[in-house]
Amino acid sequence: MNEEPVRILVVDDEKGVREGCRKILSVEGYQVTIAEDGQAGWEAFQAAGGGFAVLLVDLMMPRMTGLELMKLVREADTDVLPIIITAHATIDTAVEGTKQGAYSYIPKPFTPDELLLAIKNGLERRALTIEARRLREERESRLLEVAAERSKSNTIIKCITDGILVINTEKLIVLRNPNAARILSDTQQVPFPLEALSCAEVKGLIAEVLDGDGGPTILSREVSLAQATYMVNVSRVVEPGAEASGAVAVFRDITVLKKLETAKSMFVSMVAHEVKNPLAAAEGWLNLILSGLSKQDPQEEKRMIGRSLLRIRTLRTLVTELLNITAIQTGNFTLRRSPVEVGRLAAEAAEACRDKAQEKSISLSFTAAASPEARALADRDALLMIFSNLIDNAIKYTPDGGHVGVHVSNDGMYVKVSVKDDGIGMEPADRERLFDEFFRAKNDYTANVPGTGLGLSLVKRLTEMHQGRVSVESSPGAGSEFAVQLPVC
Amino acid sequence: MGKPKLILLVDDDRDFLEQNRGVLAASGYRVSCFSNPQEALQAAEREPPDLVVSDLMMKALDSGFTLAREVKSRWPRVPVILVTAAASQRGFDFSPRGSEDLAAMNADAFFDKPVAPDQLIAKVRDLLA
Numbered sequence: 001m002n003e004e005p006v007r008i009l010v011v012d013d014e015k016g017v018r019e020g021c022r023k024i025l026s027v028e029g030y031q032v033t034i035a036e037d038g039q040a041g042w043e044a045f046q047a048a049g050g051g052f053a054v055l056l057v058d059l060m061m062p063r064m065t066g067l068e069l070m071k072l073v074r075e076a077d078t079d080v081l082p083i084i085i086t087a088h089a090t091i092d093t094a095v096e097g098t099k100q101g102a103y104s105y106i107p108k109p110f111t112p113d114e115l116l117l118a119i120k121n122g123l124e125r126r127a128l129t130i131e132a133r134r135l136r137e138e139r140e141s142r143l144l145e146v147a148a149e150r151s152k153s154n155t156i157i158k159c160i161t162d163g164i165l166v167i168n169t170e171k172l173i174v175l176r177n178p179n180a181a182r183i184l185s186d187t188q189q190v191p192f193p194l195e196a197l198s199c200a201e202v203k204g205l206i207a208e209v210l211d212g213d214g215g216p217t218i219l220s221r222e223v224s225l226a227q228a229t230y231m232v233n234v235s236r237v238v239e240p241g242a243e244a245s246g247a248v249a250v251f252r253d254i255t256v257l258k259k260l261e262t263a264k265s266m267f268v269s270m271v272a273h274e275v276k277n278p279l280a281a282a283e284g285w286l287n288l289i290l291s292g293l294s295k296q297d298p299q300e301e302k303r304m305i306g307r308s309l310l311r312i313r314t315l316r317t318l319v320t321e322l323l324n325i326t327a328i329q330t331g332n333f334t335l336r337r338s339p340v341e342v343g344r345l346a347a348e349a350a351e352a353c354r355d356k357a358q359e360k361s362i363s364l365s366f367t368a369a370a371s372p373e374a375r376a377l378a379d380r381d382a383l384l385m386i387f388s389n390l391i392d393n394a395i396k397y398t399p400d401g402g403h404v405g406v407h408v409s410n411d412g413m414y415v416k417v418s419v420k421d422d423g424i425g426m427e428p429a430d431r432e433r434l435f436d437e438f439f440r441a442k443n444d445y446t447a448n449v450p451g452t453g454l455g456l457s458l459v460k461r462l463t464e465m466h467q468g469r470v471s472v473e474s475s476p477g478a479g480s481e482f483a484v485q486l487p488v489c
Numbered sequence: 490m491g492k493p494k495l496i497l498l499v500d501d502d503r504d505f506l507e508q509n510r511g512v513l514a515a516s517g518y519r520v521s522c523f524s525n526p527q528e529a530l531q532a533a534e535r536e537p538p539d540l541v542v543s544d545l546m547m548k549a550l551d552s553g554f555t556l557a558r559e560v561k562s563r564w565p566r567v568p569v570i571l572v573t574a575a576a577s578q579r580g581f582d583f584s585p586r587g588s589e590d591l592a593a594m595n596a597d598a599f600f601d602k603p604v605a606p607d608q609l610i611a612k613v614r615d616l617l618a
Contacts, residue, residue: 273546274601276574281504284603288508291606293515307504 005031007051011041011069012058014086021056022087023110024454025119038064042072054122055082057095067100074101075354083118085110140194163230163251163298166237167194167206174246183225183251199225202232202249209234210245228255263439267453271322278315282308324385325454328461335379337463339489342376342383342415343368343408347363350406360400364391369409376415382462383486389455390419390482397445397480398423410488414468418483425474434449434472435460459484494617495536499529500544500557500572505602509542511608512618513613523551526556537564540617542609545573557595568616570609574602 008030012018018034020162025031025032027160033048045052055073059066070082084097084105097105103122157164160271163180167173169193181187197203201223218235234249285308294300327333346451350366357364376383387406394404396423405420426434430441440446440453463470463484474480496518506522513520523529526543531553533541541560545553548583571594585599587601598612 242547273574277502280574280602281502281508284505285510287603287606288511291512293511293606307507 001064004230004335005029006053007031007033007048008054008056008119009033009041009045009048009073009420010056010486011035011038011044011061011066012056013037013061014058015057021115030119035358037061038066038069040323041069045073045076046261050077050080052077052080053126054119055080056085056119057082058215059086059097066107067096070097070100070102079126079130081122081258083122094170149220161253163249165206165251166246167249168209168246169210169243169428171195171210173197180249180251183228183230183253185226186354199223203278205232205234206247206249210237212236220256222258223251226347228253229258230254261280270453271318274318275315278311278318281311282315316329321385325458325461327396328458328465333465337377337379338376340378340380340383342378343373343410345383346387346406346408346417347382349384350391352388353391356392357395357404360395360398360402362395362398362401363403364395365403365405367405367407370405374410374488376466376468377489378486382466386459386462387417387419388418389459390484393455394419394423394480397421399445413488415484415488416483416485418481420478420479420481425476425478425480427476431472431474493517493519493585494539495521496613497529497533497538497541498522499526499553500524502544505544505572508603509609512609513542516610516613518613526552526559529556530559533560533564538567540568540570540613542570542613545571553609554594561595568597570598570600570612570616571596572600572602572604588599 006029008023008025010018010025010032011034012021013036015036018036022032023032033044033052035044040063041055041057042064052073053453057066057069064093066084066086071079074082082097082100082102084093084102084406085104085108086097088095089109089182094103103125104118106118155174157175158179160177160280161179162459163173163183164177165173165184166175172191173194174185174191176190184197184202186198188196194203194206197206201221205219205221205223209219218233220231220233223230223232230251231254232251234247234250237246237248239245285304289301289304290296294304324333347366347368350364354364391404398404404423407420409416409418424443424445426441433439434441435456439457459482460470463486466486468484468486471483471485496513498509498513499519499522500509500515501524503524506524510520510522521529521532521538523532529541529543541556543553543556553571553573557571560567560569584601585594585596591597591599597616600608600612
């Protein structure tokens with residue numbers, strides 16, 4: 001097993017003894033170093049750089065006694081096994097020797113067999129000691145690892161954003177991380193009975209899992225706790241080859257997801273309504289023509305067809321808007337850019353909204369500061385969509401008889417189109433979320449204004465695709481001003 | 490033959506107002522149009538109508554229901570026809586399954602937009618008979 005020969009240091013002032021030992025031990029394959037007294041022995045030990053398995057040492061020697069040498073050697077290397085060879089084989093010296101760490105002693109004179117047996121026993125003992133120490137060290141380091149692992153797990157459980165409860169089979173809550181305490185607004189000292197848990201729904205869920213017979217069980221349910229919604233997952237804890245040892249409940253906050261879900265379903269019904277209304281109106285006109293109510297008067301029929309066409313166009317705009325937002329979201333929207341006279345386009349957009357403004361007796365004005373012909377490298381349709389959206393919004397959120405002003409200015413770097421109204425304005429909180437998809441400010445006024453919540457999100461995304469920026473200034477009751485800035489080309 | 494029967498038409502959509510007015514007027518009814526349920530109620534106070542045709546979703550979500558309730562509480566014998574483009578909204582399906590649902594809505598009839606002219610006329614005649 002060990003390739004290295006076992007090294008033995010023999011120190012005796014009797015030449016016969018040390019040479020005799022060398023002969024006997026060398027034949028057995030040991031590598032033997034000899035020295036004639038304690039001092040020489042110590043020097044030989046140091047010269048060899050240690051590494052001796054056995055120190056065979058006489059007690060009474062000049063310069064340095066055997067005990068002194070033993071002490072020095074053991075200090076340098078505790079694994080060296082000292083065996084005393086002495087002619088003064090009294091109990092006293094033997095006791096003294098073993099006190100100093102000697103393993104055994106061999107009284108002189110001794111036979112080769114006696115020597116070899118003592119060495120063999122000593123080496124076995126040494127090997128056992130070393131092995132025991134190795135095992136001990138290994139165990140200690142593993143314990144350390146386990147301790148580190150445990151504290152790591154504790155820290156993870158403590159910091160995890162989900163709430164965690166562990167319940168044993170006796171229905172005692174044995175672990176509750178700080179987030180679970182917060183979610184359940186629970187302050188009781190762990191462990192405490194499941195029965196004492198404040199939330200009946202959670203209690204029932206856990207009991208259901210604990211009481212279920214056989215096999216792993218997982219239950220998931222949405223639970224509302226203090227204005228938030230949690231997905232509570234309770235699963236049985238089953239250790240391999242053992243009975244179920246309890247249950248673990250995990251609380252995940254899904255409030256944001258729920259809100260998103262609500263927003264999406266509201267969006268879908270909104271879109272359905274927004275799509276169906278113009279469709280139904282157009283269909284209604286065609287029905288009238290077919291039913292003969294127009295009395296086949298070409299003028300009247302033309303008017304009705306014109307009205308249906310108007311509604312169909314609105315519908316097409318809505319569908320385009322929806323497709324655009326989806327294309328932008330999925331990164332499939334490409335701009336077809338060319339130099340565009342921004343001011344002229346803004347005026348065009350304002351003109352297109354004039355009818356709507358008139359319907360609400362809103363005065364819609366267009367003004368341009370110097371050089372309204374400033375151009376930007378832009379997609380004409382996209383820009384028109386941006387301006388129309390802003391002007392349309394201003395009209396929608398301004399009560400009858402108000403004012404909407406479109407103003408174009410140019411500072412040489414950017415051309416700025418601002419749309420200012422004296423409408424209802426908005427709360428700062430709404431202003432922050434204004435450009436979010438599907439977001440619509442909720443108040444008595446906006447409840448009466450149809451919309452998809454897509455327009456401004458489209459405006460922002462399109463403007464940013466043009467390396468421009470959108471800004472908004474507004475306060476409740478004081479109107480709003482939206483401005484789009486585009487780099488001049 | 491007295492005065493032609495008066496029908497109040499309430500819808501925030503101009504197209505529907507015009508269409509239904511055309512249909513009803515062609516059948517000889519007097520029709521008053523309103524884009525706002527509040528104004529319709531004020532007009533009804535001046536001259537109680539014989540029948541009300543109202544959109545369900547006028548800007549404020551429940552304005553059609555509110556109007557129907559108001560009409561029924563003041564003039565219990567006046568029939569109300571509700572019309573909507575959004576039969577389901579926010580997970581609620583409004584379309585009535587039977588007469589109990591209609592009664593709960595304070596309505597005598599319920600139509601999905603657009604209503605075919607002959608269907609509307611037939612229902613109005615039926616309710617005014």
